[in-house]
Amino acid sequence: xxxxxxxMIDYEMHTLSNGIRVLHKQVTTxxxxxxxxxxxxxxxxETQENQGIAHFWEHMAxxxxxxxxxxHILNRIDSVGGELxxxxxxxxxxxxxxxxxxxxxxxxxxxxxxxxDSVFPEKQIEKERNVILEEMAMYYDSPDDAIQDEFDHxxxxxxxxxxxxxxxxxxxxxxxxxxxxxxxxxxxxxxRLVFCSVGSMPFKKVVRLAEKHLKDIPQxxxxxxxxxFLAYRPAIRKVQRNLSQSHCAIGGTAYSNMxxxxxxxxxxxxxxxxxxxxxxxxxxxxxxxxxVYSIEATYQPYTDTGLFGVFFGxxxxxxxxSLRLVKKELEKLKEKPLGTLQLHTAKEQLMGQLAMAEENNxxxxxxxxxxxLDKNKIESLEEVFNDIRTMTSTRLRDIANExxxxxxxxxxxxxxx
Numbered sequence: 001x002x003x004x005x006x007x008m009i010d011y012e013m014h015t016l017s018n019g020i021r022v023l024h025k026q027v028t029t030x031x032x033x034x035x036x037x038x039x040x041x042x043x044x045x046e047t048q049e050n051q052g053i054a055h056f057w058e059h060m061a062x063x064x065x066x067x068x069x070x071x072h073i074l075n076r077i078d079s080v081g082g083e084l085x086x087x088x089x090x091x092x093x094x095x096x097x098x099x100x101x102x103x104x105x106x107x108x109x110x111x112x113x114x115x116x117d118s119v120f121p122e123k124q125i126e127k128e129r130n131v132i133l134e135e136m137a138m139y140y141d142s143p144d145d146a147i148q149d150e151f152d153h154x155x156x157x158x159x160x161x162x163x164x165x166x167x168x169x170x171x172x173x174x175x176x177x178x179x180x181x182x183x184x185x186x187x188x189x190x191x192r193l194v195f196c197s198v199g200s201m202p203f204k205k206v207v208r209l210a211e212k213h214l215k216d217i218p219q220x221x222x223x224x225x226x227x228x229f230l231a232y233r234p235a236i237r238k239v240q241r242n243l244s245q246s247h248c249a250i251g252g253t254a255y256s257n258m259x260x261x262x263x264x265x266x267x268x269x270x271x272x273x274x275x276x277x278x279x280x281x282x283x284x285x286x287x288x289x290x291x292v293y294s295i296e297a298t299y300q301p302y303t304d305t306g307l308f309g310v311f312f313g314x315x316x317x318x319x320x321x322s323l324r325l326v327k328k329e330l331e332k333l334k335e336k337p338l339g340t341l342q343l344h345t346a347k348e349q350l351m352g353q354l355a356m357a358e359e360n361n362x363x364x365x366x367x368x369x370x371x372x373l374d375k376n377k378i379e380s381l382e383e384v385f386n387d388i389r390t391m392t393s394t395r396l397r398d399i400a401n402e403x404x405x406x407x408x409x410x411x412x413x414x415x416x417x
Contacts, residue, residue, distance in 0.1 A: 011368065011378055012203045014210070018219040019191035022210040023368055025198045027361060033104040033199030034362050036096025037115045038369030040192040044090045044160040044226060044302075046183075051160075052167015053183050055088040056132060056175055061095060061114040062086070063124035068113060070124060076110050077103075084110070088165055091302055092373070094366060101200050108195075109213045116217050120177040129172055136166050143247045143313065143414055148298075151249040151309055151412045154237055159229050161302065188220040196369040198361045229253075229305045236411045246319040247312070247414040250326060254299055254306030254403060257374050262301050263384070264391050265308075265399050268333060271346050273297025273310055275353070280329045281310065289325070291318045303374060308403060316416055333400040337393035347388050354384060 014022045043054050062084070063070045077084040082099035095115050097107040139145045149164050156162030166172070195214060197206055232253045241247075255262045273281040273296045285292045295312035314322045338346065358364050358381055371378045 010380075013372070014203075014207045016210065016215050018215065018217055019189075019221075020210075020214055020217065021194045021372060022207060022214070023194055023196040023372055024201075024203050024206045025364065025368065026200065026202060027198055028200050030200055030361060031101055032098055032361070033101040033107065033197065033201060034096065034098045034365040035104065035107055035111065035195070035197035035199070036094055036365065036369070037111055038194045038196060038366065038373060039093045039115075039188070040091070040373045041093050041187045042089050042091040043163060043165040045187055045224065046160060046163065046167075048158075048163070050171060050175075050179060050183065051163045052132070052165070052171045053175060053179060054093055055165050055167065056128070056172065057118075057180055057183065058086045058088045058093055058095075059128045059132060060120050060125065060180060061118050063128060064119050064121045065113045065117040066119055067117070073110065073114060076106060080106070082107065090161055090165065092370060094369070096362070096366065098362060104197075104199060104201055105209050105213075108209050111195075112213050112217065118180075120180045122177055125175065125177065129175070132166065132172050133169060136169065136172070139166065143241065143243055143245070144311070147247045147249050147412060147414055148309070148311060150239075151251070151311075151410075152307065154235050154249075154410050154412045155232065155252060155307060156229060157233070157235075160227060161229055161305070161307075185222065187222050187224055189222045190217065190220045192373065194369040194372050196365050196372075198365040198368070226303070232305075232408075234408050234410045238413045238415055240417050241414045243414060243416045245313045246316045246416065248314075248319065248323065249309050249311050249412040250323070250409055251307065251309030252403075252409050254308040255301060256304050256306055257301040258303070259301075259306075261399055262306075263387050264396055265403060266299055267346060267350050267388065267391060268396055268400055268403070269297045269299040269308065270350050270353070271338075272329060272333065274349075276349060278349075280332070281312075281326065284325050284329055285312065285314075285322055289321075291315075291322045291325070295326075319413070327406060330400070330404040330406070334397065334404050337397045339393075343391075343393050343396075347391065351385050351388055355381060 011025050041054060046053055062073050077097050077099060080099060080103045082097055084097045086095045095111055097111060099107045153162040195210060255265055271280060273279045281295045281297060285295050291314050292312045297310045300307045310326055368378055
């Protein structure tokens with residue numbers, strides 16, 4: 001059996017003979033183990049006909065395997081006080097669990113079972129079909145969520161990145177067992193998935209259990225290629241909805257995960273509308289004028305492109321004023337470099353936020369897997385901090401001018417009927 005072992009700061013990695021990489025960070029101060037599979041498969045790997053199947057697969061993984069019924073899957077972790085979970089994004093599917101560390105082996109074995117041996121019972125497909133249709137209705141009834149999903153389509157149009165992760169009602173109603181097995185066969189690649197863990201266990205124990213429960217998983221080698229996104233055209237759309245407020249999204253494409261401008265742009269977006277109550281948009285629209293309850297700016301990098309957006313809801317009579325204020329704040333970042341104190345504060349705020357995020361071991365575990373799949377490395381917090389410390393006001397202003405060009409921004413507005 002071929003083995004490889006790699007030390008990455010305080011992370012360690014081992015590659016099984018089937019290509020699965022086992023990634024671990026030891027945290028001796030916790031009694032909780034977090035572990036999971038991160039697969040380099042997402043909704044952008046679907047077609048117009050089978051959109052939503054990756055997310056449906058995520059649901060169906062809990063509904064039966066070759067040796068377990070749905071109840072036994074859920075009870076395996078819940079009965080020892082743990083949590084079993086999963087999610088689907090545009091580019092990733094994750095199946096993961098959190099348990100007391102003495103139940104770590106239970107979690108490893110169960111996660112391998114649901115990830116690689118789901119049987120997709122037709123009766124369970126019918127039940128889960130209705131659950132997903134209800135999930136779609138719930139999102140549609142929540143304009144804050146709906147506008148973010150629909151803004152993807154405004155920016156990416158007919159490209160798979162523009163499709164809703166949940167799919168459409170028509171596609172969800174069409175899926176049967178053979179659709180799931182075909183999608184998995186066409187996309188799963190054991191060299192493009194990672195088993196990652198964070199907990200008190202020594203690395204040798206993690207490797208031993210991985211060899212025990214994961215080494216017999218067949219080597220999958222699907223060779224699909226993602227369709228690159230090449231043609232962005234700004235668009236402005238207004239949609240009538242049965243709402244009491246107007247909701248607005250404004251933004252466009254952004255830097256990819258591999259672009260060296262990704263981190264400074266993330267800082268700019270954080271200054272503009274990050275989670276802090278001192279963000280420029282929050283101060284201008286909520287604190288100063290009382291136009292919104294909440295407003296946020298987001299940046300999601302993908303492997304070949306990215307998405308930037310500002311999202312808010314307001315009374316219809318205040319919509320145009322709110323839009324002008326948003327554009328005004330964008331113009332300020334383009335025209336006026338941050339002062340020395342402003343730049344220092346922005347850096348300290350971002351470093352503090354990142355440090356606190358790494359304190360969450362579940363998020364840390366999932367970040368590890370995603371980073372290995374996307375970049376084949378994990379940057380230490382200190383490396384990221386060093387990059388933040390070297391940022392200059394001039395560079396941030398140059399990036400703002402590149403990204404906040406009003407002629408390149410798209411808009412989506414939900415207007416009350």
